[in-house]
Amino acid sequence: MQEITQIIQQLPIDPLTGSVSVPIYQTATFVQEAPGVHKGFDYARSNNPTRLVLENLIAQLEDGSKGLAFASGLAAIDCVLKLLKSGDEIIAVDDIYGGSFRMFTHVYEKFGIKVHYLDASNPTNILHALKPQTKLVWLETPTNPTLKIADIAAIARYAHAADAWVVVDNTFASPALQKPLQLGADIVLHSATKYLAGHSDVIGGLLAVRDEALGQQLKFLQNACGNILGPWDSWLTIRGIETLPLRMEAHCRNALAVAQTLASHPLVDTVYYPGLPQHPGHEVAAIQQKGFGGIVTFTLKEDTEATAKAFLQQTRYFRLAESLGGVKSLAAHPATMTHKSIPRERRLQAGVKDSLIRLSCGIEAAQDLTDDILQSLQSIQKHTNTLIAH
Ligand SMILES: *Cc1c(COP(=O)(O)O)cnc(C)c1O
Numbered sequence: 001m002q003e004i005t006q007i008i009q010q011l012p013i014d015p016l017t018g019s020v021s022v023p024i025y026q027t028a029t030f031v032q033e034a035p036g037v038h039k040g041f042d043y044a045r046s047n048n049p050t051r052l053v054l055e056n057l058i059a060q061l062e063d064g065s066k067g068l069a070f071a072s073g074l075a076a077i078d079c080v081l082k083l084l085k086s087g088d089e090i091i092a093v094d095d096i097y098g099g100s101f102r103m104f105t106h107v108y109e110k111f112g113i114k115v116h117y118l119d120a121s122n123p124t125n126i127l128h129a130l131k132p133q134t135k136l137v138w139l140e141t142p143t144n145p146t147l148k149i150a151d152i153a154a155i156a157r158y159a160h161a162a163d164a165w166v167v168v169d170n171t172f173a174s175p176a177l178q179k180p181l182q183l184g185a186d187i188v189l190h191s192a193t194k195y196l197a198g199h200s201d202v203i204g205g206l207l208a209v210r211d212e213a214l215g216q217q218l219k220f221l222q223n224a225c226g227n228i229l230g231p232w233d234s235w236l237t238i239r240g241i242e243t244l245p246l247r248m249e250a251h252c253r254n255a256l257a258v259a260q261t262l263a264s265h266p267l268v269d270t271v272y273y274p275g276l277p278q279h280p281g282h283e284v285a286a287i288q289q290k291g292f293g294g295i296v297t298f299t300l301k302e303d304t305e306a307t308a309k310a311f312l313q314q315t316r317y318f319r320l321a322e323s324l325g326g327v328k329s330l331a332a333h334p335a336t337m338t339h340k341s342i343p344r345e346r347r348l349q350a351g352v353k354d355s356l357i358r359l360s361c362g363i364e365a366a367q368d369l370t371d372d373i374l375q376s377l378q379s380i381q382k383h384t385n386t387l388i389a390h
Contacts, residue, residue, distance in 0.1 A: 004061060004175070004176055004244065004245045005245055007061055008057075008244075008245075011053065011057065011242070012053060021239075022050060022053050022235060023049070024231050024234075024235045025044075025048055025049045025050045026231050026232070027044060028043070028044050029042070030044075045223060045226055045228055046223050048228075048234070050231040050234045050235055051069050051228065051229055051230075051231060053234070054067070054069050054206075054229070054234045054237055054238050054241075055067040055068055055069050055206075057238060057241060058196075058206045058207075058208050059208050061175040061208075061241070062170075062175050062179060062180070062181050062188050062208035063179055063181050063182050063210070064181050064188070064209050064210045064215075065209065065210055065211070065212050065215055066212065066215030066216075066219065067207065067208045068206065068207045068208075068215075068218055068219060068222055069205070069206055069228065069229035069234055069237070070205035070206070070207070070222070070227050070228065070229055071203070071204070071205065071227055071229055071230075071233075072191070072193065072203045072205050073099075073189070073190065073191025073193060073194075073203075073204070073205040074099050074100075074191075074205065075205050076189045076190070076191075076205030076206060076207050077100055077103060077189060077205070078103065078107075078225075078227065079207065079218055079221050080136070080167055080189065080207065080218070081103070081104075081108055081113070082221045082225065083135070083136075083165075083217060083218070083221070084108075084113050084135055084136070085112075086111055086112030087112055087133060088112075088133060088135040088136075089113070089114045089115070089116065089131060089133040089134050089135065090113065090114070090115045090116070090135065090136045090137075090138055091115075091126060091129050091130065091134055091136070091137045091138065092104070092115050092116070092117050092118075092137075092138035093117070093118070093119075093120040093138065093140050093141075093143055093148070093150065094118055094119050094120075094349075094350060095140075095143045095144065095145075095146060095148060095350040095351070095352075096138065096140060096143070097140060097169065097171075098339055098341060098342060100169070102341065114133075115138075116129055119148070120139055120141070120150040120155065121148045121149060121150055121281060123150070123151050123154040123155050123158060126155050126158055126159070127158045130164060131162075132162075134159075135164055136164060136165050136166075136167055137155060137159045137164050137165070137167070138167050139152065139155065139166065139169065139180075139185075140168070140169040140171070140172070141168065141172075141281075141288075142173065142274055142281070142285070142293060142295070143172075144295075144338070144358075145272070145295070145297045145332075145334050145338070145339075145356065146272045146297055146350070146351040146352070146356075147172075147272045147273065147274050147279070147293070147297060148280070149274055149279075149280075149282075149284045149285045149288075151284050151288070152166070152168060152180050152183040152184060152185055152288055153183045153184050153288070156183065156184030156186075157184065165187060165214075166180075166184065166186050166187070167186065167187045167188075168180035168185040168187070168188050168189070169189050169190075169191075170188045170189065171189075171190050171191045171194050171195070171325075172194075172195075172293055172295060173289055174190070174194075174195040174244060174248060174325075175188075176195075176244050176245050176248040176290070176291075177248060177289045177292075178288060181208065181209070181210045183288055186209060186210070186211065186214065187207060187208075187209050187218075188207070188208045188209075189205065189206065189207050189208075190205060190206040190207075191204075192204035192206045192229075192237050192240075193205075193323065193325070194324055194325030194326075195247070195248065195294070195325035196237060197236055197237045197240035197241075198240040198241075198243065198244065198247055198326060198327060199236075199327055200323060200326030200327075200328065200330075201326075202233045202237060202240070203233070204233050204234075204237050205229070247327065248291060248294070249291070250362075250363035251293065251294025251325075251361055252275070252292055252293060252294060253366060254329075254361040254362065254363070254364070254369055255273060255292065255293060255294045255295065255296050255359075255361040256275050256292065257366040257369065257370050258296050258359060258361050258366075258370060258373060259273035259275060259276055259296045260276075261373055261374065262296065262298045265374075265377055266301075267300055267301055267302070267377050267380065268298050268299075268377070269299040269300055269301045269303065269355075270298060270299045271296065271297075271298045272296070272297040272298065273292065273295075273296045274289070274292045274293065275291075275292030275293075294360060294361045294362075295324060295358065295360055295361070296358075296359045297356060297358045297359070298356070298357055298359075299353045299355050299356045299357075300355040300357075302355065303353050303354055303355040304354055304355055305335060305354045305355070307380055308335075308355040308357055310379070311376050311377065311379075311380050312331055312333060314375065314376035314379045315331055315372055315373070315376045316375075317329045317362075317364060317368055317369055317372040318331035318359055318369075318372060320332070320333075322338060323360075324358070324360035325360060326360070326362060327362050328362045328364075329359065329360060329361055329362035329369060329372075330359075330360040330362070331357060331358070331360070332357070332358045332360075333358075334347075334352050334356055335347065335352055335353070335354050335356060338358075339352050359373075
């Protein structure tokens with residue numbers, strides 16, 4: 001993690017005042033010395049000094065040449081989609097983030113962009129699906145919520161041979177754990193709302209690319225369409241990133257403890273965590289990631305919505321909420337929350353069973369989190385026993 005701490009350490013000190021914190025430039029415009037003569041800033045949709053610090057920071061963290069900051073993760077995704085034209089096609093992971101699926105299906109399909117979904121944990125599935133019309137291969141790794149792993153380097157080789165770009169939604173890993181551009185991806189994107197901002201207090205999105213021409217194209221689209229992150233939220237995201245390496249260490253440590261606790265409990269059916277040796281993506285994750293992340297997903301032996309809900313009623317540290325990646329632990333029931341817009345059949349195919357619970361492990365003491373899981377499982381055991389007794 002040293003490399004990341006060095007990048008963070010080099011965040012600029014304000015030359016005017018020496019302020020150690022990046023100033024928030026809350027301005028819409030900038031005075032010019034003569035028409036067209038200015039200090040690199042003319043209008044704050046095009047460039048804002050606070051946002052620029054964040055954009056340079058994500059470019060460095062992801063080992064790219066250009067970074068861009070957007071009003072949300074979906075706004076960043078929208079900008080990437082605008083690289084395409086009617087007739088172009090996308091190959092995407094089948095358990096893609098629900099919001100990306102909704103945008104592809106209900107916004108971009110009517111403009112003539114087709115998306116094919118497949119299981120990317122086997123790279124040859126991608127190889128066989130590539131066509132001349134394929135412009136983007138859209139990966140998430142680890143995926144949501146069953147944490148499937150895609151081999152970025154292998155897929156990038158196949159995609160580049162077919163002249164397609166590889167996009168990696170790196171939200172779940174963060175650049176502290178995984179650097180897709182180094183592995184051959186062309187575009188990396190983040191919902192900065194999650195681990196990068198890290199405190200569940202801002203909605204934001206980030207892109208980073210290595211190729212300068214591609215960076216300029218995306219910058220043009222962002223400015224032309226106006227989807228930018230404001231200066232306050234840019235500042236909050238910078239401040240969040242300053243503790244990213246420390247937080248990710250704690251998230252990974254806690255998630256492993258929680259995964260192990262769940263894996264040895266009699267009421268638990270399957271535990272999904274790439275850090276467990278039995279996880280199908282464990283070996284690839286061990287190569288391409290520096291840590292296994294803070295998300296743990298599991299199903300219960302009694303696979304019903306009611307049992308999952310009983311569990312979620314009892315947790316004290318894990319608060320029931322959408323979202324993930326913050327310092328405070330959160331729990332979610334994908335079948336009725338994040339994935340409720342996906343038809344049940346499709347949802348079950350993606351492994352999202354009725355009892356599936358997703359945990360976002362925060363940075364609390366590991367013992368408190370494992371105790372919380374155990375007491376909540378104990379209470380559903382009572383609940384289950386009562387059902388049997390009656
Ligand atoms: C949350 C999320 C998004 C969308 O980001 P927003 O900031 O909510 O717009 C995209 N991808 C993944 C993997 C996410 O978890």
